[in-house]
Amino acid sequence: MSTLFDNRRPVWAERPSLPARAAKNTVLAAIAAAVVFPIYVVVLTSLSPASAVNGAGGLVVVPQGISFQAYADLFGGGVVTRAVLVSLGVTAVGTLVSLTATVLAAYGLSRPGSLWHRPLLFTILLTFLFAPGMIPLYLLVSEVGLIDSYWSLILPTAVNAFNLVVMRAFFMNLPGEIADSARVDGASEWTILTRLVLPMSKGVTAVVGLFYAVGYWNAFFNAILYINDNAKWPLQLVLRQYVQQGQQLSSSSVVGDAVQGTASAPNLAIQMAIVVVALVPVTVVYPLVQKHFTKGVIIGAVKG
Amino acid sequence: MNTAVTERSRGAARPSGGSPPERGRRPPRRRGPSLGARLRRDWQLLLMALPAIGLLAVFHYVPTLGNVIAFQEYNPWDGILGSPWVGLTQFERLLTDPRFWNAVGNTLVIASVQLVFFFPVPIALAILLDSVLSRRMRLVLQSIVYMPHFFSWVLVVTLFQQILGGAGLVSQMLRQNGYAPLEIMTDPDAFLLVVTSQMIWKDAGWGTIIFLAALAAIDQNLYESAAVDGAGRWRRLWHITLPGLRPVIVLLLILKLGDILNVGFEQFFLQRDAFGSGVSEVLDTFIYHQSLVTGNFGAGAVAGLLKGVVGLVLILAANKLAHMMGENGIYRRA
Numbered sequence: 076m077s078t079l080f081d082n083r084r085p086v087w088a089e090r091p092s093l094p095a096r097a098a099k100n101t102v103l104a105a106i107a108a109a110v111v112f113p114i115y116v117v118v119l120t121s122l123s124p125a126s127a128v129n130g131a132g133g134l135v136v137v138p139q140g141i142s143f144q145a146y147a148d149l150f151g152g153g154v155v156t157r158a159v160l161v162s163l164g165v166t167a168v169g170t171l172v173s174l175t176a177t178v179l180a181a182y183g184l185s186r187p188g189s190l191w192h193r194p195l196l197f198t199i200l201l202t203f204l205f206a207p208g209m210i211p212l213y214l215l216v217s218e219v220g221l222i223d224s225y226w227s228l229i230l231p232t233a234v235n236a237f238n239l240v241v242m243r244a245f246f247m248n249l250p251g252e253i254a255d256s257a258r259v260d261g262a263s264e265w266t267i268l269t270r271l272v273l274p275m276s277k278g279v280t281a282v283v284g285l286f287y288a289v290g291y292w293n294a295f296f297n298a299i300l301y302i303n304d305n306a307k308w309p310l311q312l313v314l315r316q317y318v319q320q321g322q323q324l325s326s327s328s329v330v331g332d333a334v335q336g337t338a339s340a341p342n343l344a345i346q347m348a349i350v351v352v353a354l355v356p357v358t359v360v361y362p363l364v365q366k367h368f369t370k371g372v373i374i375g376a377v378k379g
Numbered sequence: 380m381n382t383a384v385t386e387r388s389r390g391a392a393r394p395s396g397g398s399p400p401e402r403g404r405r406p407p408r409r410r411g412p413s414l415g416a417r418l419r420r421d422w423q424l425l426l427m428a429l430p431a432i433g434l435l436a437v438f439h440y441v442p443t444l445g446n447v448i449a450f451q452e453y454n455p456w457d458g459i460l461g462s463p464w465v466g467l468t469q470f471e472r473l474l475t476d477p478r479f480w481n482a483v484g485n486t487l488v489i490a491s492v493q494l495v496f497f498f499p500v501p502i503a504l505a506i507l508l509d510s511v512l513s514r515r516m517r518l519v520l521q522s523i524v525y526m527p528h529f530f531s532w533v534l535v536v537t538l539f540q541q542i543l544g545g546a547g548l549v550s551q552m553l554r555q556n557g558y559a560p561l562e563i564m565t566d567p568d569a570f571l572l573v574v575t576s577q578m579i580w581k582d583a584g585w586g587t588i589i590f591l592a593a594l595a596a597i598d599q600n601l602y603e604s605a606a607v608d609g610a611g612r613w614r615r616l617w618h619i620t621l622p623g624l625r626p627v628i629v630l631l632l633i634l635k636l637g638d639i640l641n642v643g644f645e646q647f648f649l650q651r652d653a654f655g656s657g658v659s660e661v662l663d664t665f666i667y668h669q670s671l672v673t674g675n676f677g678a679g680a681v682a683g684l685l686k687g688v689v690g691l692v693l694i695l696a697a698n699k700l701a702h703m704m705g706e707n708g709i710y711r712r713a
Contacts, residue, residue, distance in 0.1 A: 084512055085599075087606040102507065107523050109580065113538045116548060133551040134541060176431040183427030190414075190421040195428055202439050205691045208683035209663065210670045211445030212438070214459070231438045234431045264423035293531030296645055300671070311533045319537045319649065321546075350537055357529045365522060368588060 114354065121145050121347035128341045145340035145348035154313060155349055161225070162292060162310040166356075169229040169291040174284050176234050181242035182268045196243075202236045213300055227301035228294055228309065235290075238283045245279045246272060278367040285364045292356060314353050318346045446687070449680045469677040470685075478656075479682060482665035485658060489574065489647075490639045496575050498635065501586030502628065506620060508587060509594045521591075524584025532645035535581050539573070540564055564650075570658040574646060589627060597623035629704060637697030640690050662686050 084090065091099070116134050123135045124142035131137075149155045180199070184192045207215075212231060221227040254267050262270075273280065295311040302308060308316075316322050340348075411417070418425075449469055451462040473479050504524065511517045527535065542548050543564055550560030563569040601619050610618065644663040651659045660668075662682060670679025 085603065087603045089606075089612070091612070099507070099510070103511070103520060106504070107520060110523050110527060110584070113542050117538065117541060131551075132555060133546070134548045136548070176434060179427040180431030183424040186421075186424060189424050190417040191425065192428075195425075195432060198432060198440075199435060202435055204694055205443065205687050207439055207442035208446055208680070208687055209666050210676060210679045210683055211442040211448065213671065214445055214448070214455075215438070215442040217455075218458075230434065233438075234434045236435070239431060264427065268427075289529050293529075293534075295531055295533050296648065299648075311531050314531075314537065315533045315649065319533060319540060347541075350534065350541075353534050354530065358526065361526060361529055362522065365525065368525070 117347045117350050117354075121344055121351045123344060125341045125344070128344055133343065134347075142340065142344075145344040148340050148345055149348050149352065154308075154317075155310075155352065157306065158308050158310040158313040159352060161307060165225055165228050165294070165309060166288055166291040168225075169233065170284055170288045172229055173233050173235070173238075173287040173291075174280070177239050177242055177283060177287075178268070178273070178280065180234070181239050182246055182264075182272060185243050185246040187247075199236050199239060209300075216301055222301055223304045223307060224301075225307065228291070228297050232290065232294070232297065235287070238286060242276075242279060242283055245276060249275055281364045282367045285360060288360065289357060310349075310353055314349055318349055321346075446680065446684045448676065449684045451677070453676045453680065455676070469681045473678050473681045473685075476678065478660070479665060479678070481657065482660045482662050482682075486640060486642055486661045489571070489642045489661060492571050492575055493578065493642065494632075494635060497578050497583070498632070500579050500583040502590055502624065504583055505587035505590035505594060506616070509591060521584075521587075524587065526584070527581045528585035530581065532581075532643075532649060535577055536646065536649045539577055539580075543573075565653045567654050567658045570650075570654045573654075574650070574659075577646060578643075589631070590624060593624050593627045594620070630701060633697045633701045633704075636700075637694040638690075639693060640686050 116136060119138060120128065120135045122141050122143070122145075123131075123138075124140045124144070127135050127139035130139065150159075183189075184196050184199075186192065216222065216227050216231060221230070249272060254271055257267050257271060293311060294309065295315070298309050298312050302312075305312075412420070445459065448459055448462070450464055450466060451459070452465045452468070453459070453462045508517060508520055508524075511520065530538075540547055543561055544550065545560050545562060545564060547561070547564075554560050563573055597619065602615055605615050605619055640662060642661055644661070647659050647661045648664050648667065651664055653659075656664075656668075663686075666679040666682045666686075669675045669682065
């Protein structure tokens with residue numbers, strides 16, 4: 076362990092004492108464990124056979140066999156299957172809408188001296204300063220007939236001014252000469268954006284896309300406000316209902332009809348499987364984008 | 380200034396010779412081409428900005444106007460146009476409602492606790508992470524501590540319940556060994572402790588990003604000279620590291636002050652029943668419950684309007700403060 080920490084110490088820095096190093100490594104290990112351990116327990120319990128869950132009297136800490144029964148139950152076509160599809164759909168469409176609107180506006184407002192770009196940018200920046208308020212927004216959404224429509228989960232939060240400003244700052248820092256010469260050669264702005272600017276902006280696009288996607292996947296309160304029909308619930312609401320609030324899972328509602336009558340996984344394993352389903356997409360996509368975070372956040376913080 | 384230069388103002392506004400572009404330098408004011416010519420030149424750019432501007436107009440600016448219902452006896456059947464105007468009656472009613480002041484008090488208490496107990500954690504964690512010498516180890520640790528930021532509040536609250544709740548892992552082990560189970564997830568006295576721990580678990584790691592960048596920007600020679608002059612580890616931390624972080628700390632602190640009424644929402648909404656509204660009702664949950672559960676739209680709208688106006692004043696004041704201290708704030712553009 077200590078060799079991992081000790082490479083590349085500058086010559087002038089004194090080597091810490093053994094207790095100091097031990098203390099530091101313990102603290103770091105404890106921090107990592109505090110994040111990883113709950114996730115580990117949840118994943119393990121969701122994959123444990125009924126005997127292990129019953130034997131442990133609850134959550135399983137030590138692996139005792141493996142069973143995918145809980146996942147088979149969940150994806151048998153019941154409430155959870157539907158909620159996953161809703162969440163995936165809203166996330167995919169929402170991210171596409173958000174990213175398109177954000178990239179277009181960020182590029183459209185990124186050329187110094189273009190017509191009206193200052194007042195337009197100002198109307199975007201102004202949204203940082205105040206929120207419309209929950210009730211007026213709710214009334215608007217219901218006025219335009221979006222209650223119980225999936226679009227209510229997308230349109231009100233589709234454009235995030237912070238993301239837009241981050242992208243615009245990035246576009247403005249790109250070398251402008253290539254775009255200028257393309258323009259002289261008669262290329263349309265659309266061509267310049269898609270052929271020149273976007274290929275140079277993969278990192279920032281990925282980060283902003285991830286921010287939007289995670290926002291849609293995790294969206295909870297929007298759905299509380301705007302979705303009354305529980306057949307249209309996204310996954311986060313199902314997670315709250317059946318796991319956080321612990322409402323009993325009746326086998327007919329959560330588990331699909333297909334698996335009725337067959338052996339079903341213990342309640343707790345199914346609950347933990349719902350948690351895992353909510354968790355997995357985030358943890359899968361996140362490492363792919365992680366290396367770009369610092370750039371995105373710093374541009375936002377410094378140039379915003 | 381001729382038209383050719385204006386048409387390529389992007390290139391013109393920049394120092395030539397391939398030096399890095401200087402962002403935000405205002406192009407010189409000039410009597411340029413006519414509006415028609417500029418429209419012909421820039422219509423594609425304007426068209427591109429349209430969808431985002433349209434969405435913000437419909438879902439930000441229009442509902443902002445809807446705040447006029449604070450001055451009405453609003454009811455959903457008559458709508459904004461049909462509901463009677465009642466002046467400041469709703470304000471009077473709200474300001475004499477003890478539940479509103481309870482929500483205000485809780486919001487301020489939670490914000491103060493966040494400021495004192497959450498705010499320093501990312502700084503300490505960043506210094507700790509930065510002191511890890513192995514680059515690979517540091518990246519692994521960073522990946523781990525950033526991750527919970529991307530979990531939803533439902534997920535975070537659920538994980539806390541599963542580990543620390545009355546039916547959670549720790550209680551399960553206590554019970555099996557003959558002890559009483561934990562009750563902190565439902566004990567109003569433990570509320571601040573629990574919600575602060577949740578915030579730290581979720582966002583302290585993510586909060587380190589900006590401090591890590593600031594740490595990386597500190598001149599390493601300063602450390603070397605200090606070490607040569609005999610300054611030990613702690614003196615270097617005190618005299619070099621912390622002063623190096625000072626601008627970022629001051630800026631984030633000021634911005635946090637401007638944002639003090641936004642303590643977060645879902646976290647409290649989700650745990651309102653478990654801890655009771657006495658300790659967990661914040662302004663946003665008050666607004667939600669008044670309007671959409673109780674049907675008292677007036678109280679919710681007034682509370683929302685007051686929150687928005689006070690929040691706006693706070694942000695403007697915080698930015699003023701930031702500018703006075705030589706920082707950038709959020710809206711001073713270069």
